[in-house]
Amino acid sequence: MILKNATIFDENFELRKADIAVCGDRISRIGNGLEGDDCRDCSGCVVSPGFVDIHIHGCVGADTCDGTREAIGKMAAHLLTEGVTSFCPTTMTVPLTQIRKALSVVRDCMEHPPKGAAVCGANLEGPYISAERRGAQKETDIRKPDWKEFRELYQESGGIIKLIDMAPECEGGQEFIRYVSPYCRVSLAHTEADYGTAKQAFQNGITHVTHLFNAMTGLHHRKPGAVGAVFDDSSVRAELICDGFHIAPAVLRIAFRQLGEDRTVIISDSMRAAGMPDGESELGGQKVFVKNGQARLVDGTIAGSTANLHQEVKNLIRSGIPVRQAIKSATMNPAREIGLEQEIGSIQVGKRADLVIMNQNWDIAAVIHNGWQVQNNT
Structure with a gap:
């Protein structure tokens, strides 16, 4: 061709x-x-290169935590229609037995690919997060960071875990980072960490940040917070949900300008309601209501997104983000975060x-x- x-x-x-x-x-x-x-x-x-979504829970009624080949297959088939050619199915803070089952299925889909976008490994959003910043994660399933427990999950799954989210201020958090960072990307997420704690976490091995601004301490002129630490450390890359709902367009412009074209990673963070009509849905064992494409728990907490990378790229271009940076943030930058930049992510x-x-x-x-x-x- x-x-x-x-x-x-x-x-x-x-x-x-x-x-x-x-x-x-x-x-x-x-x-x-x-x-x-x-x-x-x-x-x-x-x-453009095919889009790479490294943080996606589900779409078209399917979710990674369903723990079935059918669910991953539905996701893979639908994602291709939206230009996503590679993705990392992402778990939620759910019981370890459910995480183990999901990892087993992701591994099977890597070894025996379903028709659709390529499954490139797993992303674990939790369970080692802060209860205070849990967002739509289920509090009863939150666990203290335990690097030995993670190592068991990693080895059992055949090393397919590409990203693990965690809150460094939790008991054992900094030790977790030091032991786990040689295995995969450790990502700052769902955290109460202040500027100093976040900077220490970066020094100990965190190089990635999950959905910047959301579920973390924000930037204040006297309290820089986790967001300020990210802006202040050039070694860290940051995910951004660019659906125009999670982050205001003006803040997106500020963030993309501050981080530069090599440190921005567009993610969907989409849930099973993506690609579906508004109505009742589910995420991580909790009931979710979707209205006008916005997903929320019963108490109003934002619960993931219903967007996809193609929609987000268009949103960014309309918002004034340079086209080059928008495309790179949906292709090469995420590919680099999961170690596949020699295989995918650019036209070469x-x-x-x-x-x-x-x-x-x-x-x-x-x-x-x-x-x-x-x-x-x-």
Whole structure:
């Protein structure tokens, strides 16, 4: 397959005119005037790397914590229609038995992939978090950070855990970071940590922050908080939910400008209600109500999102975020956070042919995954 006459994001995420040749599941050539069988005219379109969602609980009625291949398969199939070609199914703060079952299924889906977006590993949002900042996480299932317990989960699952969220101020938190950071990304999340505690956590090995601003201490001119610590430490990357509901557009502009294009990671944090009509749903064993696309618990607490990365990229572009940074934050930056930047995340010869073709309005015209066109919206 050859994609002709496209405007592509090259390996440096600069927009330029080029053709892309695909052989098997790989990008084989990038240049001008490429010829071959199965040429497809992409005039007027922009070609982006496939989107990578490293924090997603569920969509279309399915959830990672369902602990079934059917659930992961439904998620994988739907995500491709939205341009997401790789993802990390994400657990909630639920009983350890349920986390173990979910990890077992994620591993099975990595070894025997269902049709759809590639399953790239698991993300554990909890259970080692702060009860005071639990958000939509179930308090009864919160546990103290226990690095030995985590190591058992990691080994039992075959090392598929890519991210583990935790609150460093909890008893044993800093020790947990030191022992666990060699295994996977440790992420600051659902935390009461002040500026000093967060900085200490970064020194001990945290390099990632879960949904910046949400469920953590904010930035105040006399109390910088966890948000201030993130802005003040260039070694840390931060997730942002860019649905326009979790974070106001003005704050998104400030954050993207402050963090720079290599430290921003767009996530959906979506739940099973994503891709479904408004109404009653569920997240982490708790009842959720969705109205106008906004998910909340009975007490009004925000409960994840119903968005997807493609919608969020469009939101960011409309909000004035540079296109280059928006695309990079949905592709290369998340790929780097899970150690797959040599395989996915950018348009380069030798990388997997995961591509999203968008028109001038940034609507998806087609999706290519593993070298095959799997979605055509034209």
